[in-house]
Amino acid sequence: MADYLIPSKEYNIELEVKRSLFMAYATHTPNIIKAKSFIQSLKNKYPDARHHCYGFIAGAPDNSSAYGFSDDNEPSGTAGMPIFTNIRHSHIGEITIVVVRYFGGTKLGTGGLARAYGEAAKQVIKAMETQIKLEMKELILELGFHQEADVRSALDKVKGIINRVEYGENVTIYCCIPCKSDLKLPYSVSVEDKSSI
Numbered sequence: 001m002a003d004y005l006i007p008s009k010e011y012n013i014e015l016e017v018k019r020s021l022f023m024a025y026a027t028h029t030p031n032i033i034k035a036k037s038f039i040q041s042l043k044n045k046y047p048d049a050r051h052h053c054y055g056f057i058a059g060a061p062d063n064s065s066a067y068g069f070s071d072d073n074e075p076s077g078t079a080g081m082p083i084f085t086n087i088r089h090s091h092i093g094e095i096t097i098v099v100v101r102y103f104g105g106t107k108l109g110t111g112g113l114a115r116a117y118g119e120a121a122k123q124v125i126k127a128m129e130t131q132i133k134l135e136m137k138e139l140i141l142e143l144g145f146h147q148e149a150d151v152r153s154a155l156d157k158v159k160g161i162i163n164r165v166e167y168g169e170n171v172t173i174y175c176c177i178p179c180k181s182d183l184k185l186p187y188s189v190s191v192e193d194k195s196s197i
Contacts, residue, residue: 007129051100055084059093142189
């Protein structure tokens with residue numbers, strides 16, 4: 001797994017096609033539970049909408065098996081797949097897009113629906129700001145009390161995250177650091193890489 005882009009917050013756009021309103025919402029969803037929760041929140045917010053179609057990738061963009069899409073009673077292949085295809089081509093991970101449709105009285109046909117849902121997804125992706133998700137590895141550091149300030153400073157320099165610190169005969173720091181970082185520690189610090197276990 002390499003570093004990849006994720007949405008920085010929730011975004012939405014509106015698109016009108018022949019009086020039908022397509023409201024596209026996109027947000028960061030790191031797992032399937034969060035993706036399904038976001039989809040349900042929009043169904044709850046717009047209960048009178050005719051369709052709540054979606055696509056999601058709940059992991060890295062290129063190698064995730066955690067994905068899904070739904071036409072939500074639109075003709076097969078006209079909504080969920082166009083949304084999902086735009087997500088795949090964006091190379092953004094941990095993302096869910098829901099397109100809420102209010103029918104405007106004019107049928108769009110299967111081609112028109114696919115274009116409208118695809119365009120709504122494309123526009124919300126274009127409006128979105130992203131941030132880089134760094135691949136992290138977990139470490140357990142064993143050190144003397146006199147080294148704690150130096151080790152904390154070294155972790156801070158590489159944007160490490162301290163999850164827990166235990167004080168006993170020595171200091172044990174449970175932390176995560178970006179895989180590509182060059183962490184420089186005092187020579188006597190014991191390092192256990194939990195990521196490889």
